[in-house]
Amino acid sequence: MSYEVIQVNKGTLEKIKYHYISSLKENPPQGAVFSAKTSGCTITAYKSGKILFQGKDAAAEAGKWQKDAGPSAKKTAKPSSRKPVDNHSYQPPANLPSLVLLGSDETGTGDYFGPMTVVCTHLSKEQLKTVESWGIRDSKMINDTTIREIAPKLSKECTYSLLVLHNEKYNDLQKKGMNQGQMKALLHHQAITNVMKKCAAEGLDYDGVLIDQFVQPARYFDYLKSRNQTWSSEKPLYFATKAENLHPAVAAASVLARYSFLKQMAELEKKIGLPLPKGAGPAVDAAARRILKEKGKDTLYSCTKWHFANTGKAFR
Template identity: 30%
Template sequence: MRTARRIIGVDESGKGDFFGPLVIAGCLAGSEDIAFLTELGVRDSKKIAPKKLLSLDEMLRSRLVHTVIVYLPEEYNRLYVRLKNLNKLLAIGHARCIEGVLNQKEADLAISDKFGKEERLEDAMAELECNIPIEQIVRGEAIPQVAAASIIARAEFVRQIDKLSSQCQMTIPKGASALVDEVGRHLVAEHGAEILSKVAKTHFKNYGRAMKPKLPLQL
């Protein structure tokens, strides 16, 4: 099926980051767009420097039909409490992205970077009556359309983190490291415990660590 002329690629960014939203993007590229994607050097967004990432994002958005869904932390946390499973939320988001692209232009096939049981995405698409063949592939960024979607999603995530940094008046780190815990503790000390549900994903283990004040060093 990957010989199909019009393919929708779907990928996400932010699922492994305590701070910031979950972003899911889908974009359509036909056979006539492959040379364009190759010339841009489209590849896995995690391997692209932030400045280059934002530049590529602008070019991809101007050329390709696309949909971007942003689950800001407060909405993300509400949905996670209801669904109790990240992959269920990813399935809904991926299906909505595919639907959003199809509402703009017809396609022959959708390819998603695989994130869990295949039935979850298939069921989510069926619920939306989204009738298009779907492939779910491990390391899907090897497919140009999925790589393009990963760039669009990552660029939007980077913009959202930059916006969050401005709002919090400090640099908000990506990932889920010890530095993330430290920044979380600082935000709780400055703004109260309720701040975390507005800026972070509260089911992460970082949440519990950020809620505990740092103990003084015992000598």
């Protein structure tokens, strides 16, 4: 199923509601301002100004409001950038916003320095209302200062599992032939399994699991199978790119994963005694060369994803 998400101001939100007045649904999902259903699209709007378009006409319907919404509108999924990776039978259903889901996301995968962190979260209906009022969204859209403010509150509000794959273990697995996608799949699976066990122990219900998609579902299951793991739950498993924009549980996982990554980076910097830039650009290359020169190869190995091209540049 195709989907688009846009952000609009209050005035535009009312204008859009009026446009779909003849198609409004009597009982919108919990937390929604309104919901409408056309022949090819379901439109769900929230107080935050976020509007979710789902269905075969999602791109066309969302496109109607880009110019009209003005500078405050932000389209988070461009129809022209839709990739084949989204075409599969594990797309979440149209009533996604009304579901209680386990959400799973990761960070640190594109950073040369620092670990990979994966988080799965569970939020009850009441907790979903609470965290939405905090402006929970994709951690890539929130600055690090705000992440540090929100994450501690969030960790107390939700049920979650955090997994950290430190650099030396990452490098060891990579040398043994495991690619990053396989590592991510196994970490997601473990974090999800951990939260499912917590939910069972605490009597918490949920409707399914949503993973921020990084690979086609078939490949994800192949990765699990390669380490004798399988998805055996009766609960449905959904995959969607930009899932953090579709459900607060994934956005919460994104925030907690980023918060953990920031803390791990701070600890690494203290341990190494030199700055560790984020990402994998020129500043990272310069830092890697300095660490190699002042601290040696073993130290560089201990704080990096060794197979990245930055390593070769550091030795030049």
